[in-house]
Amino acid sequence: MKKNILVVGSGLYGSIFAHEAAKLGHKVTVIEKRDHVGGNIYTKEVEGIQFHQYGAHIFHTSNKAVWDYVNQFAEFNRYTNSPIANYNGEIYNLPFNMNTFSKLWGVTTPEEARIKIEDQRKSFGIGEPKNLEEQAISLVGSDIYEKLIKSYTEKQWGRKCTELPAFIIKRLPVRFTYDNNYFNDRYQGIPIGGYTRIIEKMLESPNIEVKLDTDFFANQAELESNADKVIYTGMIDQYFDYKYGELEYRSLKFETEVLDEENYQGNAVVNYTDEKTEFTRIIEHKHFEFGNQEKTIITREYPSDWKKGDEPYYPVNDEKNNKVFEKYLKLAKSQNKVIFGGRLGMYKYYDMHKVIEEALIAFGNLELS
Known part of the structure; x- marks a missing residue:
């Protein structure tokens, strides 16, 4: 028997479910x-450049x-x-590797770098690290922590490193080689033509109807009553009307400029790790697509506390929030009709x-007969 399936959210998780069910x-x-598909991986062409509207996304995996x-x-x-780091005008390679150590300390061999880090440790x-600061220093020493981790992390999370888990x-990533590749994964790249094209192809089946600018909660009862299964990829606490309180998230504000120059910073991603920026x-x-257009587009990212109406980007998975999430998860598991998934549905940051x-595992476990 064929089923009527409602997918709430057209990001990667929901679109995979839709694609597989339609097949x-x-x-x-x-x-x-929103007025477009794709969730936060949405891209669009501006000045001949694929613009990542909700922040940079680089695909990587070791799973063939x-x-x-x-x-x-x-x-x-x-x-x-x-990526590279800019600390008050000093430029360092990321992830932390021999190029970073050489610039920072003047060392030239892995052994010299290891000794320097070990002395600082x-x-x-520090015994068993109790917070992020202690964990960072135990991994890379105090110099790298102070210049390249501390202020960046505190800006990102809006909390002191001593208050973060x-x-x-x-x-x-810490490497004792001259390797600037941030990921160790076997496969890595950016889709030519942007990520939106991937989602559009997933959803192009005649068995799929896409409704944009549609608020699930404005008509939840009717939408669910017309569906045999619901795939929900929004905030899990919102689905249950914040019964146990609001889960915390970090949000982002973007400041984008189109510049009349060919090359602004020479790299796709530059982290600003000082306190004053x-x-x-x-x-x-x-630079994600090796562009040579006459203009360029830059986006500055400003982390911020999340409040209702903002886009929730990063779950704050500390002990307090995780305890609240467990209550919501128990409720979610009691739902026979609704499947919760994705970053917001499972309150977890996923690459x-x-x-x-x-998504593929969950779909494989779903009984649609």
């Missing part, structure tokens, strides 16, 4: 509160099945994520390849 002949309705899946919908270029006498930075980074969009993995 099996089910009727799918995708509703989206995920790589093969997404390559059904787009051809990817060879872009390698190699020992001077602080250690796990946020446990996977911090209010924004955390500048994105120069054309794109993880969203694809989770």
